[in-house]
Structures are given as C-alpha cells and as structure tokens.
Amino acid sequence: QVQLVQSGAEVKKPGASVKVSCKASGYTFTSYYMHWVRQAPGQGLEWMGIINPSGGSTSYAQKFQGRVTMTRDTSTSTVYMELSSLRSEDTAVYYCAREDSSVTGDAFDIWGQGTMVTVSS
Amino acid sequence: QSVLTQPPSVSGAPGQRVTISCTGSSSNIGAGYDVHWYQQLPGTAPKLLIYGNSNRPSGVPDRFSGSKSGTSASLAITGLQAEDEADYYCQSYDSSLSAPFGGGTKLTVL
Numbered sequence: 001q002v003q004l005v006q007s008g009a010e011v012k013k014p015g016a017s018v019k020v021s022c023k024a025s026g027y028t029f030t031s032y033y034m035h036w037v038r039q040a041p042g043q044g045l046e047w048m049g050i051i052n053p054s055g056g057s058t059s060y061a062q063k064f065q066g067r068v069t070m071t072r073d074t075s076t077s078t079v080y081m082e083l084s085s086l087r088s089e090d091t092a093v094y095y096c097a098r099e100d101s102s103v104t105g106d107a108f109d110i111w112g113q114g115t116m117v118t119v120s121s
Numbered sequence: 122q123s124v125l126t127q128p129p130s131v132s133g134a135p136g137q138r139v140t141i142s143c144t145g146s147s148s149n150i151g152a153g154y155d156v157h158w159y160q161q162l163p164g165t166a167p168k169l170l171i172y173g174n175s176n177r178p179s180g181v182p183d184r185f186s187g188s189k190s191g192t193s194a195s196l197a198i199t200g201l202q203a204e205d206e207a208d209y210y211c212q213s214y215d216s217s218l219s220a221p222f223g224g225g226t227k228l229t230v231l
Contacts, residue, residue: 035220037167044123044225045159045167045210061219095166106214107157107172114166 002026004096004112011118017084020115022096029077030054033099035108036070036081038092046092050099051079086119093117124149125211125223132229133201141196141226143211149221151192154214158187158196161208161225170209171196198228206230 007021022034036048049060051070058070064083072079079096094115097108126144133139143156150156158171169178171187174194186197194213198205211223 037222044208045161045212045222047212047220047222050220059218062217097167104157104169104172104176104178105155106220107155107169108159108167108212109169109172109178111166111168 002098002110004098004110006094006096006112006115009116009118011120012086014087014119014121016086016119017082018086018117019080019082020094020096020117022079022081022112024077024079024098027098030074031102033101034070034072034079035097035099036068037095037097037108039095039114040089040092043092048081048094053079083117086117088119091117091119123224124215124219124221125213127209127211127223127226129224130227130229132231133198134231135201135203137201138197138199139201139228140198141209141211141228143194143196143223145192145194145213147192148217149192149213149215150189150194152216156187156189156194157212158185159210159212161210163207167210201230203230 005023010018012018030053035050051058053072069082096112098110100109155173159167160170161167174189175187184200209226
C-alpha cells in the first residue's frame, strides 16, 4: 500500500541541525511532489516547503529560507528535510505529505506518521 | 498569524449540522486556487477530508461537504457524531508560491 514512513524522534541542542527522512513506498516516487509541514505542540499546521522528487527542485516558505534544505534520493525513494540553526521554537512534529496532482489536484493525500523534534539545552 | 482565517472552535450536539469557515484573500482563495480540508484526530497525522473545494476522497462519508465562494470556503458536517470530534484545517495555495493552512478549528461534540 501507499505509505510514507519517517525517521524517529530527535533531540537537539540550540544551534544544531536536524535531518528528517521520509521513505515512500507503494507508488512511483518521482511522479508526485512532496511537502513538509510542521506542527508545534498545541499549535496548527505550518507549511515549510516542497520538493519535486523527479528533478530535485525545491521551493521553501519565506520563513524558513536560508535554514531549510530539502533533498531526495531516488535510489531509495526517500526525501529529506534538514533544518539548521535550531532554536526552541523549532520544537514540533514534522510531517512529510504527498501531493497527488493527478487525482486530488494539489491536495496532500498521503501523510507520514510524523517525527518529533525537540530542541532543548 | 495564518493567511487563512478559521474560527478557533465550533461545537454541536450529536445529529446536528455545523459549519467551519475559512476566509482568505485575493492572493489565495480569491485568486482561484482550490481549497482543501483536513481532519486531525488527537495524536495522529492529518487526513485529507475534502479536496478541490468540494470533492470527497474514497472512504469519507457524505456527511462531510465543502464549498467555496469568492475569497472564502466552508466545510459542513451534518449528522454530527462523537467520532467527528477533531481539529479541522483548510489549506490552499497563495500567489507567493506557498501553500498556507488555516489556523485550525477544534470541533467539540457536546
């Protein structure tokens, strides 16, 4: 079945970087854009950016420009999200989500289970 | 501050009908971009509920419906059930090349 499986929880110190992975299975990896969305504790969803797994092109939310890098490895059908210069406000659950342009337009039809990133000294 | 505005909370008794609004601007919903809705149960990842303003993915009950007009959209839930208690988010695209979410609405079934 179609699924996205993310890497496990992380605890980082302020100023460090974190890299979260999202492994896709059950579909053609390069045919669907992938987004990253985060959710701080008790807060709403926040869109971070998008990557085209086919060519690797990316677009990031202005808020994260300069701090976020999204990459992909087509050999393992995995996308990565790296966030640098971490601060306490980056403590959140990070989700990858697939965009199914062929059926649902630009909606996010499949979501990963989420990865908790805690930033604490 | 979210680009898309939702009421923080709504509530209704079992069997009733509730609506959740999502207000945007001429740079997102009003620019013709589709609105999508997600349901997030406590402790779980969001789930696509409505796509393309008014379409339901397979498996979503027809108690859930969506609409869009001008710079706003709405999600309606009829025949409210206890298991509908969740957070609901609208999402669209913006001419700034972002994909913003609304702030979320917590639905309480009384």
